[in-house]
Amino acid sequence: MTKDAFMSAFTFESFKCEVSFNGIVDPYTGDKTKELVLRNNNENFRAAYLYGEGLKEISREKSGEKNNILGEFIGIEKNGLNSMMSFFKKYGFLFPLNSYEQFVTFQIDDVDYIKDNLEALINIFNAQDTDNINYKSLLDSVLFLLLNEKKDIIIEDNICYSSSNNDLLHNIVNANKIRFDNKDNVVQIPRTDGGTIPAYRVKDYLLDEGINEVIIDEYEDLMQNDDYSLSFLKQIVKSYTIKKEAIFNEHECLIIDFLYHFSRRISIITLDNVSLDMPFQEAVYEMFTTGKNSDLKQALLKISKYLIEKELNHFLSEIKPKYDANTMRPNWNLPSLLSAMYLSLFYLDSNQAMHRVCQNINCHQLFLVSKTNQVKKYCCVYCTNAVSQRRYRQKK
Structure with missing residues (x-):
C-alpha cells in the first residue's frame, strides 16, 4: 500500500481506456456530429481521495504535472472532443467498461450533461459557509439543477447514469x-x-x-x-x-x-x-443582491442546502462501505469513477475548504484549497511554472 493510499479517505481502482471517435451524420438533418468510441485497456488505474488535496491518481510517480481528477473533468471544454479524449485516456472512463467485449460508443453531449450537473453542485458547495458569495454562480447553478430536464444515459441498452428525479x-x-x-x-x-x-x-x-x-x-x-x-x-x-x-x-x-x-x-x-450561465442581464443579479430582496437571498441559500443533500444522496445511493482486512482499514465499494468524484464532495468540509479556479489563463481548472489560504492560486506546479515563465518572458 502506498503512502498516498494510507493517508486517504478512500481509494478507487479501475482501468484506463482506449479512446477514439466516430463521425456520424444525422439522416434527417444531414448535420455532422462526433461520438466517443471507448473500451478498457489492460492498464490499471488507482486513485485516492487525499485530505486537503482531493481525488488524485496514486500510481503515477511524476511530480509537478496535473493530477486533479475532479478539476480536470470539470475543466473539459463544452463539446471539447480532444480534452475529453485526453481525460479518459489518462484516468479511464466515467463508467466501468469491463463487461463489454467490444468498443462502445458514447455521446459527447452526454459527457457535457454529466459534467454540468456535477459543476453546478460544486458551485453550490462553494457558496456555503462563506461571507463572500458569488450570487450569480449560486443562482445560475440552483436554477440549473431545479429546472434542467433530467434524463437517463444508456450504454448498449444499460442505464449507466440516471439523474436525480425532477418530480417538482x-x-x-x-x-x-x-x-x-x-x-x-x-x-x-x-x-x-x-x-x-x-x-x-x-x-x-x-x-x-x-x-x-x-x-x-x-x-x-x-x-x-x-x-x-x-x-x-x-x-x-x-x-x-x-x-x-x-x-x-x-x-x-x-x-x-x-x-x-x-x-x-x-x-x-x-x-x-436553462444553463450554468443563465441568460439574465447583469441588472438582474444586481437587483437580486439588493437589501430589499434579502428574503430571496436567504431562501436561495436554504434551497441550495436542500439540493446538496438531494443530489449527493442520489449519486451516493449505490456506494457501499466495505472493510479491507489486508490494510485493516475501512473503504468504499465504488461502482464508477463518477461515483468517486461525488464521494469526494461527500468528504468536503465546506467550512474549511472550497474549489478555486486556477489563475493560469491557459488552465482555469478547479482545485481544492483551504478557505484561509489566500496565497495558492494555481492548481499544480506545472501551472505555477508556466505563469512564472510567461511573466519572465514579458519582462524581457
Whole structure:
C-alpha cells in the first residue's frame, strides 16, 4: 500500500481506456456530429481521495504535472472532443467498461450533461459557509439543477447514469389552473375609492407574514395571455396558488415561492435556455443582491442546502462501505469513477475548504484549497511554472 493510499479517505481502482471517435451524420438533418468510441485497456488505474488535496491518481510517480481528477473533468471544454479524449485516456472512463467485449460508443453531449450537473453542485458547495458569495454562480447553478430536464444515459441498452428525479419540475409544468368559485380563502381588499378587489390568500413559505394575497383579476389576465415567453410563469403562478403539502414537501413549497417572487420582482424565467450561465442581464443579479430582496437571498441559500443533500444522496445511493482486512482499514465499494468524484464532495468540509479556479489563463481548472489560504492560486506546479515563465518572458 502506498503512502498516498494510507493517508486517504478512500481509494478507487479501475482501468484506463482506449479512446477514439466516430463521425456520424444525422439522416434527417444531414448535420455532422462526433461520438466517443471507448473500451478498457489492460492498464490499471488507482486513485485516492487525499485530505486537503482531493481525488488524485496514486500510481503515477511524476511530480509537478496535473493530477486533479475532479478539476480536470470539470475543466473539459463544452463539446471539447480532444480534452475529453485526453481525460479518459489518462484516468479511464466515467463508467466501468469491463463487461463489454467490444468498443462502445458514447455521446459527447452526454459527457457535457454529466459534467454540468456535477459543476453546478460544486458551485453550490462553494457558496456555503462563506461571507463572500458569488450570487450569480449560486443562482445560475440552483436554477440549473431545479429546472434542467433530467434524463437517463444508456450504454448498449444499460442505464449507466440516471439523474436525480425532477418530480417538482414535472408537477410545476403540469399544474392546473385554480377555480376561485366558493373558495374560503378569497378575501376582499379595500380600494381607495371605497370599493374592493377580490384576492386569493396563499400560504407563503418565503414571506415573514406567512401569507400572500394574489389579485384574482391579475391572475386571470395572466392565464389568458398568449405570449409564449410567459408559459412557464403561468405554471409557476398556478403551482403557487394550488400548492399543498400533500403534493409538495416543505422544501418544494419554498422553491415554488422563490420562483414566484423572483419572477414577479426581478425577472421572468423560461425553460428554453436553462444553463450554468443563465441568460439574465447583469441588472438582474444586481437587483437580486439588493437589501430589499434579502428574503430571496436567504431562501436561495436554504434551497441550495436542500439540493446538496438531494443530489449527493442520489449519486451516493449505490456506494457501499466495505472493510479491507489486508490494510485493516475501512473503504468504499465504488461502482464508477463518477461515483468517486461525488464521494469526494461527500468528504468536503465546506467550512474549511472550497474549489478555486486556477489563475493560469491557459488552465482555469478547479482545485481544492483551504478557505484561509489566500496565497495558492494555481492548481499544480506545472501551472505555477508556466505563469512564472510567461511573466519572465514579458519582462524581457
